Amino acid sequence: MEYFGRFSVGTLVTCRLTPLAISVLALLRERPMHPYEMYQLLVEREETRIVKVRPGSLYHAVERLASDELVVATGTEREGNRPERTTYELTDRGRAALRARIQELLAEPVNEFPIFPVALAESHNLTRDEVLEALARRRAGLEASVTELTDLLEVARRLEVAEAYWFQLDYLRAITTTELDWISRLITRIDSKDLTWPTP
Structure with a gap:
């Protein structure tokens, strides 16, 4: 070789x-x-x-x-x-x-450089209201994804498919739920002005 x-x-x-x-x-x-x-x-x-x-x-x-x-x-x-x-x-x-x-x-963990953290890092270029509106749309999409993944997991369990074939869906639901919770807290903090927003 x-x-x-x-x-x-x-x-x-x-x-x-x-x-x-x-x-x-x-x-x-x-x-x-x-x-x-x-x-x-x-x-x-x-x-x-x-x-x-x-x-x-x-x-x-x-x-x-x-x-x-x-x-x-x-x-x-x-x-x-x-x-x-x-x-x-x-x-x-x-x-x-x-x-x-x-x-x-x-x-081996790998930093795959997803684009969302870039958007977060540069979100101060938008107004507070623009960020709240965009994050609310993202939250709705994440909620829909969690629902879809939960439904798929229920189908897999009902059909008694061996867990080794679908546990990646459980992982996706877990990380999507974590992001959803984080986004929801961020929206609350920006909306309540607990997180001070700069003027673009």
């Missing part, structure tokens, strides 16, 4: 695995399938809550994985007048890369 500095070729591949690439490899670990089927499953399973998925980007991700020899095309099929669909399966290299990347992401 070739090495570049302290990183092996395998390590370099795992570092390039995007969230969408991880999802593709995980689907192919279940069984061989074509990209359109992958897209349908990601949408059906509500994976779009944790991974940004568009058909074009998914096809591109599969092509990249194939060029890195993490997946391999196993054949094509055609149904009626639909275009040919290429079926892919996971390689041993892909299976190892998937496992290594998941272990890395679980173990």
Whole structure:
């Protein structure tokens, strides 16, 4: 195995695995399938809550994985007048890369630089009323998300789906609820003038 500095070729591949690439490899670990089927499953399973998925980007991700020899095309099929669909399966290299990347992401906290803290840091450029109005809209969206996630969790429990397949939804609900509580307290403080607001 070739090495570049302290990183092996395998390590370099795992570092390039995007969230969408991880999802593709995980689907192919279940069984061989074509990209359109992958897209349908990601949408059906509500994976779009944790991974940004568009058909074009998914096809591109599969092509990249194939060029890195993490997946391999196993054949094509055609149904009626639909275009040919290429079926892919996971390689041993892909299976190892998937496992290594998941272990890395679980173990090492990463600052992903979300955009919301930037908006908070620069919100003093708006008037107090503009900030209150924007935060109220955000709070409503968060409340809707908590309700949706709670409903999904109830469905999973009712269907007796093993918790290991859906506990990421519980995590999303927990962090969304935490943000909702924080935003609500911030709105109260700004509205009551406990938090003094500067003039833009």
